Amino acid sequence: MPILQNLREAVIKGQASQVKILAEAALDEGLSPQDILDQGLIAGMKLISDRFRNNGIYVPDILIASRAVHAGMHVLKPYLIQCGVKLPDRVIIGTVAGDLHDIGKDLVVMMLRGKGLDVIDLGIDVEPEEFVQAATVHHPKLLAMSALLTTTMPVMAATVQSLCLKGLRQQVKVMIGGGPITPEYSRTIKADGYAPDFRLAAKEAMRLLGYPAAG
């Protein structure tokens, strides 16, 4: 569909007002809000993430594209509430204590909500006890943590240990991500999953939740 193609391009260029207009036009053409989200907005984000680090695409370009996606999601929201995909799984997510870098985490939240998951965002500077408290109250199937600093990475390990101590570890999958995080570190702290970027984080979350792999 040319309109979805135009929508993807507007997302890549970060044209928020254009994205809003195109999302409205796509609804008028009778496209389903879920398709507009998946094949327009989220697909645009995936395309720009592919170009990240290789073709002069930097963090600000991703930020501007995500602002455009939010503008489009705002248009789609009332329709998605009525007829979008809703998955029963709850995810809690946060950037660990001492760390204030949430650009990547916010992108993951956007992608997971795009998948129809119920995401509770605990924000930044989240202590292990706060993760545990949220896990106790909200019964998530997945707990996701981000860190950009090597100095704050140990909070991830502390959170996994706290979940164990409270007897919650078997009830929740844990995934981690962020600049310095590696698969080795994920294994070391006995997390269930790891993703190197926001795009793959959505994929990894779906895998951990037991959904079949999609494109």
Added chain:
Amino acid sequence: MAEKTALLICEALTDEIAGRTPPHVEVHAIEMGLHDYPKKLNQELQNAINKLEQDDRYEIILLGFGLCSEGVVGLQASRAKLVVPRTDDCIAILLGSMKAYREQFQKAPGTYYYTKKNIDKAWGPLAMFLGQHEWTKKYDSETAQWVAREMIKNYTRIAFINTSMLDLGAYEEHARRAAGVFGLQYELLSGTTSLLESLLHGPWDERFVVAEAGQRISRSMF
């Protein structure tokens, strides 16, 4: 006679070693900012080590880096000893120790640290705000300002680390202006070149990770 030594150092720290390098140490600067791409940093460093080892005169390779987003984890030299400051990043190196860094981190975890070098390179939130930063050059001023505010939104403090300059002049003014533009606290911090000088001259005590020839640098060494 001193052992033949090479220093691979991040460009972020080259001002601090200028004029301090002993004659037996050969200096190679590595592009700054690669901590954002730790795999690439790791590859660049390993390639540089391999290249140096083709010339087997080097007995010691010093790394003017910290853990740097784990960019140094896994590095290995087959014939030379590797020495790297036991710090998380260059901020701790410029402040002189991990202890000094932790004190600042406790005080204000959301601190953007300016140095002479990152101002010279038009890095940092103010350069981004003004559209002078490589990342925001292509944007109109409204977008560049929005980006800069987004990038710094959780920060509370701007600090300038002074390692050696007698006259801070325009540099400090830049950092102060950044604090003003974003409505953040400003602080001038005293830096030091002492850790870098110890890297160059020794002793390589507990402040350093030392990997013997053939030994891989691991995260647990930090």
